Amino acid sequence: MLQAEDEIAASGAVLGAGFAGKRAMTSTSGPGLSLMSEMINMGVMSEIPMVIANVQRGGPSTGLPTKVEQSDLNIALYGGAGDSPRIVMAASSNRECYTGIQLAFDLAEKYQTPVIFLSDLFLGQRTVINTIERKIDRNRSTRVVPTNGDLRVYNRFQDTETGVSPWLIPGEEGALYSVTGLEHSETGNPNFAADVHLKMTDKRFRKFEAMKADLPTPRVFGDEDADIGLTCWGSPVGAVFEGMEIARETGVKSKMITSIMINPQPEEFFQAFFDSCRKIIIPEMNHQGQYAALMKSRYLIRPVEMHFPGVKQVSPRQVADKIIEVHHELTAEAASA
């Protein structure tokens, strides 16, 4: 572990270690992620794996350092200059923090791109007892190693079908290259030509299409035949599940879909789930409805949004009341029709 002087240096050291082929991560909260934004962008551009855990608190600015909120989704997804795709994951339980961060490293290394791993204060300061069933293989690698054929004319940023280039690590024999935060050709040398920028941008985004094969299946809870569906992310998942139980006790059925993957997302599962619902509720702990906005643009749905700033966690009662309210609306609609 290296205690850096600031978040910029911490993320810089992670990028440097990633360049040298070692798995490395750093963690922060709120404004620290703003400071890391430039380095994350460099990771995207120079295709270097990084894992950055952000234990969210209330914001903006220094915000509410000891209180919970889910308002960093937008900066995680979009915080950076340029067309800057990144993997965003969000754990909904302490167990998922443990297993998810391993997946984060696997994806980062295989697809050579930064991963922002979101947790929040609610998970970060919770003590739970978990039985851990997975043994960690500390030497595992998901790197796409260059073949002798690749090394004959090695291009660090070789444009392949998946967008993932075979990756030679400094210290290994076979080729030399430089990487840069500037736009570059397949060789890695700066190049600002329009066709190069078009091709390389496309390559950086294409990796996210290829990645879909490696994503875990989303978890679906509740009654399959319910008309009301919910989706949420992060620590409220537990409260929402409990809210569904409360509503069910009053005879109102509902179901929920959630995934640790925010971007990219196993879209076909979400699309099928939403198609099977008459009403969709999205509870989350931020003022803007950041997740709802993402869901609306991604799946073209018109959900019932339920969002408010943090400090207080989403409560099961609130969720149950909303489910019941939506149920009454659906019943009234059916009656008037």
Next chain:
Amino acid sequence: MSLLQKRRVLESFERARATKARKHRDSLPTWCPGCGHFTPLQGLYEAMETLKIPVKDFVLVSGIGCSGRFPFFVRGFGLHALHGRAIPVATGVKLANPDLQVVVVGGDGDGVGIGGGHLPHAARSNFDITYLLLDNAIYGLTKGQTSPTSPMGMVSGTSPYGNISKPLNASTLALAYGATFVARVFSQERDQVTEMITKAIAHKGFSFLHVLSPCVEFHKTVTYESVKEEVCLLPADYNANDRAEALVLAESAEPVYTGLFLEEKSPSYHERVAEITSKF
């Protein structure tokens, strides 16, 4: 510039082009003919040759600025990082794989301007990296604005009535921060530059080399001629082992001393880490 100086500069330029061309064909040097940076570039080639550093184990990390293009002209692995952030990135590279020889190149804006906050920590932690700070006292890449090492009174687009802030002295800073190798050279003195780069890379721990490297295109006052007037070699009987004395000499403005200010033996960061990990 004398004819001899011009010839040397052009020679360096041609050599740099030739060396670069072997590695990269689509990235030509961006420096102006006569740029002070060609000498340290040449010095680095010669140091790599002298020290027999395998190119596969050589990583050059740079920041942003004219000096930032260094990695593209050198055979080895290159990491052209963010403005001011070359040091932390190099730290990560070195700690991830201590077998790599890591050299950082940056300018004055990069090293003591935007990235000034990283230098103290690299120095005090004694990371085994070499830092070449190419000081031209101007923001050359953006066509000549006042930099943190620009002299007072300097007129530029950002100080139209003359610079009213005192310049920083990069060598003094490195000494004060506890760097275990601090030297200053003038880029017109090719042999001195080469010798000192070689020593700096061979040094175990954080080595800081302050290169006075005039910007021929945009700087009207800090030029080869003006620097040549100011510089003077450290006294022949000077032993580079006393930090307090080194600070006095490094701070001197008349003359501006060049040479090795300080060299200390101290375990580097990764050696200290290895010492801890060996206990488990």
